[in-house]
Amino acid sequence: MSESPVLLNKHEVERLLTYDDLIPRLESVMGKFSKRDSSEIIQPVRSVVPIQQHSGFLGVMPAYLAAEGILCTKIVTFYQRAEGSSLPSTQATVLLFHPEHGHVTAIMDGEAITAKRTAAVSAISAKLFKPALSEVLCILGSGQQARSHYDVFTKLFKFKEVTSMKTGNTSKSFKMCFCVCDPVLYTLQVRVWSRRKEMAQRFVNDLQDPVTVCSSVKEAVIGADVIVTATGASQPILFGEWVKPGAHIAAVGACRPDWRELDDVLMREAVVYVDSREGATAESGDIILSGAEVFAELGEVLNGSFPARREKTTVFKSLGMGIQDAVSAKLVLEKWNGEH
Numbered sequence: 001m002s003e004s005p006v007l008l009n010k011h012e013v014e015r016l017l018t019y020d021d022l023i024p025r026l027e028s029v030m031g032k033f034s035k036r037d038s039s040e041i042i043q044p045v046r047s048v049v050p051i052q053q054h055s056g057f058l059g060v061m062p063a064y065l066a067a068e069g070i071l072c073t074k075i076v077t078f079y080q081r082a083e084g085s086s087l088p089s090t091q092a093t094v095l096l097f098h099p100e101h102g103h104v105t106a107i108m109d110g111e112a113i114t115a116k117r118t119a120a121v122s123a124i125s126a127k128l129f130k131p132a133l134s135e136v137l138c139i140l141g142s143g144q145q146a147r148s149h150y151d152v153f154t155k156l157f158k159f160k161e162v163t164s165m166k167t168g169n170t171s172k173s174f175k176m177c178f179c180v181c182d183p184v185l186y187t188l189q190v191r192v193w194s195r196r197k198e199m200a201q202r203f204v205n206d207l208q209d210p211v212t213v214c215s216s217v218k219e220a221v222i223g224a225d226v227i228v229t230a231t232g233a234s235q236p237i238l239f240g241e242w243v244k245p246g247a248h249i250a251a252v253g254a255c256r257p258d259w260r261e262l263d264d265v266l267m268r269e270a271v272v273y274v275d276s277r278e279g280a281t282a283e284s285g286d287i288i289l290s291g292a293e294v295f296a297e298l299g300e301v302l303n304g305s306f307p308a309r310r311e312k313t314t315v316f317k318s319l320g321m322g323i324q325d326a327v328s329a330k331l332v333l334e335k336w337n338g339e340h
């Protein structure tokens, strides 16, 4: 008789899963995935069951990683919630199995895994594609993904906007420091926009560092070097005409074939990267409906088969992958085993 599975709640998963450990594992597994060696990795496009009466979806995301000895599935529900709903719109459970014997070894919360691994993958895309001098980060949306993206982007990258002394914004809500080599005022610059301004304000109130709340998407994205779209939108909210040439967009929402966050102009003019070509062509309205060409998978850049075209405007269209959940869950279990 096999041992009972380890049960880990959201709090435990959040504590055990750190970006420093997670990012290298995601880079490695996505590079491997893009080599398409089915003796190494099996990950079908997720099965999605629409729950039409309740504006929701149930997704099943299995993955097998032979060399790592990981057999895993995530079961995830995602709902279009009314603004201000206290229910999370994305909820998930991750199951790890013993690859040889088939029994369940761990059952863990998948909300924290989904939040962190998605943000970590976007951060990897930004590391590869953002302009060399990136001063302004803009986040569209103020939910779970917006928060995890804020956390990892501000942990990994420094964003700042330079304003001259004469015109410098001296509002108390900005953190200011003086650069000894150049007499200009530096204000850390992260901007956030949400459909309801009070939701963006609530998001900002939870943070230590100053973030500018913007009243419109246009105001938020003009001049931004890195833009994260993490909304429940089903129609475009980000338009190419507003985007600074050379900016990088990590597009996280719009994960249904008829949903959009980005308009046709942006999709057609940018160099488009995806997490999985099969996933993107089956599930991304931004790709399917715009007719945009996919240039490469993130893994193909990580494994050296395709270049990172940092000098261009780039879109990384994220849909989420079972292998990302699988390596995250394995990491959590390893950490937990190390403590017990």
Ligand SMILES: NC(=O)C1=CN([C@@H]2O[C@H](COP(=O)(O)OP(=O)(O)OC[C@H]3O[C@@H](n4cnc5c(N)ncnc54)[C@H](O)[C@@H]3O)[C@@H](O)[C@H]2O)C=CC1
Pocket (backbone or CB within 6 Å): 078, 081, 083, 088, 089, 090, 114, 118, 141, 142, 143, 144, 145, 146, 194, 195, 196, 199, 230, 231, 232, 233, 234, 235, 237, 251, 252, 253, 254, 255, 318, 319, 320, 321
């Ligand atoms: N690419 C990936 O791997 C993943 C993608 N997602 C997707 O990312 C998006 C955000 O997810 P969460 O942060 O978990 O959701 P959430 O419900 O916590 O946050 C959603 C945000 O989008 C805003 N929003 C909702 N409808 C909107 C509309 N029509 N126009 C503009 N803003 C709107 C809300 O005000 C909120 O700020 C969702 O589309 C979700 O399906 C979620 C998990 C993984």
Ligand SMILES: O=C(O)C1=NCCCC1
Pocket (backbone or CB within 6 Å): 076, 077, 078, 090, 114, 255, 319, 320, 321
């Ligand atoms: O990868 C995931 O997990 C999800 N992707 C898109 C929709 C919500 C969950």
